[in-house]
Amino acid sequence: MATALFDTPALIDGFGRRIDYVRLSVTDRCDLRCVYCMSEHMTFLPKAELLTLEELDRLCSAFVGLGVRKLRITGGEPLVRRDLSVLAARLAALPGIEDLSLSTNATRLAKHARELRAAGIRRINVSLDSLDAARFKRITGGRLEKVIDGLMAAKAAGFAPIKINMVVMKDVNEDEVEAMVGFCIEHGFTLRFIETMPMGDTGRSATDHYVDLQTVKARLAQRFELLPGVMPGGGPARYVQVAGTDLRIGFITPISQHFCATCNRVRLSVDGTLYM
Numbered sequence: 001m002a003t004a005l006f007d008t009p010a011l012i013d014g015f016g017r018r019i020d021y022v023r024l025s026v027t028d029r030c031d032l033r034c035v036y037c038m039s040e041h042m043t044f045l046p047k048a049e050l051l052t053l054e055e056l057d058r059l060c061s062a063f064v065g066l067g068v069r070k071l072r073i074t075g076g077e078p079l080v081r082r083d084l085s086v087l088a089a090r091l092a093a094l095p096g097i098e099d100l101s102l103s104t105n106a107t108r109l110a111k112h113a114r115e116l117r118a119a120g121i122r123r124i125n126v127s128l129d130s131l132d133a134a135r136f137k138r139i140t141g142g143r144l145e146k147v148i149d150g151l152m153a154a155k156a157a158g159f160a161p162i163k164i165n166m167v168v169m170k171d172v173n174e175d176e177v178e179a180m181v182g183f184c185i186e187h188g189f190t191l192r193f194i195e196t197m198p199m200g201d202t203g204r205s206a207t208d209h210y211v212d213l214q215t216v217k218a219r220l221a222q223r224f225e226l227l228p229g230v231m232p233g234g235g236p237a238r239y240v241q242v243a244g245t246d247l248r249i250g251f252i253t254p255i256s257q258h259f260c261a262t263c264n265r266v267r268l269s270v271d272g273t274l275y276m
Contacts, residue, residue, distance in 0.1 A: 010067040011266075013276060021070040021265035022063050023103075024056065024091075026084065028270055030077040032105050033141040034127070036167060036196055036209075050270050053083060057090045059268065070099040073121070076270075079108040085119040092120025099123070103165075107142055109150030113157040124154055125163045125192075130173050131183055139172065155187065161231070163190040163250075168216055169209035177216055178223065185247045192237050192250035213251045220249070236263070 011019035029044050030037075051059070060071060071091055078084055092100045101123035102116065109126075128147060130136040136144040154162055166173070166180055177193070184191040196210050217240070220226060229241035229248045236259040237250025253259070267275040 009065065011063075013266075015261075017261075017263060018067070019264060019266055020068055021072070022060065022068050023072045023074050023265060023267040024060065025074050025076065025268060025270045026056065026078045026087065027076040027081045029080050030075055030105070031080055031107055031142070032077065034129070035139055036169070045271055051272055053087045053090075055272075056087060059272075060091055061094055064094045064096045069096060070101075070265075071097060072101045072103060072125075074103045074267075077105050077107070078102060079104055079112055085112065085115045088116060088119035088121050101125070103127075104150075105140070105142070106147045106150030106154070108146075110146070110153040113150070113153040113159070117157040117159060122159065123161060123163070124159050125165055126151060126154075127165050127167075128180075129167050129169075130176055131179055132176070135173065135176075151187070151189075161190045162188075163192055165192050165194055167194045167196055168211045168213065169196055170211050172209055174211055174216075177220065181220065181224070181242070181247065181249065185242065185245050188246065190231065190248050190250070192252055194252040195255050197254050210255065212256045213253050214256055217251060 013019060027050070033042075060068075063071075073084070073088065073091075075081075081087075088100065088102075091097065100121050102121050103125045104127075106126045106128075109124075126147070128151075129139050130144070133144040136142065136147075151162065164180065164184055166177075168174055168177065180191060183189070193213050193216055195213055196207075217226070225243035226240040226249075227243050229239040231237070231239050231248055231250065236254070237252045239248050239250045241248050269275065
């Protein structure tokens with residue numbers, strides 16, 4: 001809704017937060033089956049219920065007219081949607097858009113990295129929960145080498161920053177935290193650790209694998225000198241920088257340290273539902 005508090009029309013939610021960031025789901029489908037996200041046998045929306053690329057473009061244009069300046073393309077896995085680069089180019093060209101980014105599992109990124117970069121996407125987030133191929137297979141049902149190939153293609157294409165998202169799970173991958181830090185230092189990636197959240201059918205067992213990221217941060221502090229750090233773009237992560245490196249590590253803590261009061265974003269699902 002419009003408000004006289006700002007020079008341009010703005011979206012202000014019921015808690016007085018100004019919304020300038022939209023997460024845009026372009027599909028509910030995914031080519032992985034991460035244990036904390038999707039059940040093995042999923043039911044997806046019929047194609048007739050999905051917003052077309054033209055409708056997604058039109059909605060984003062309306063959001064931009066209300067003061068939204070940042071768009072993130074998400075899924076499911078967005079790269080399973082045909083002609084995604086066409087949509088990305090349209091969104092990047094919207095007057096007022098300052099940042100267009102992508103969340104992906106990177107399994108198809110080796111094929112599409114250059115065209116997506118040319119379309120106007122500048123930043124990407126990649127889900128990567130393990131550097132061990134067998135463990136990665138158990139967590140996601142997919143092949144680790146495809147993700148690594150995608151990451152290297154994104155790096156070569158010039159995306160920056162490339163953020164690695166690792167959901168830390170007790171008795172699953174908690175022992176790989178230090179290895180992931182080393183991997184990101186080696187390749188110049190940003191790293192974000194995420195707490196599991198008990199949401200939906202697959203999330204009911206999340207409490208069994210929950211790790212308080214404050215304990216992870218304390219563990220890392222015993223090995224690395226952690227300095228206060230920031231990353232542009234706001235967002236829910238609290239960052240530190242590893243001294244002597246360019247690595248920034250973010251901690252996304254929906255359970256141990258709530259960040260709802262500072263949320264500046266909404267999510268639009270591929271069927272047109274808006275989630276605050």
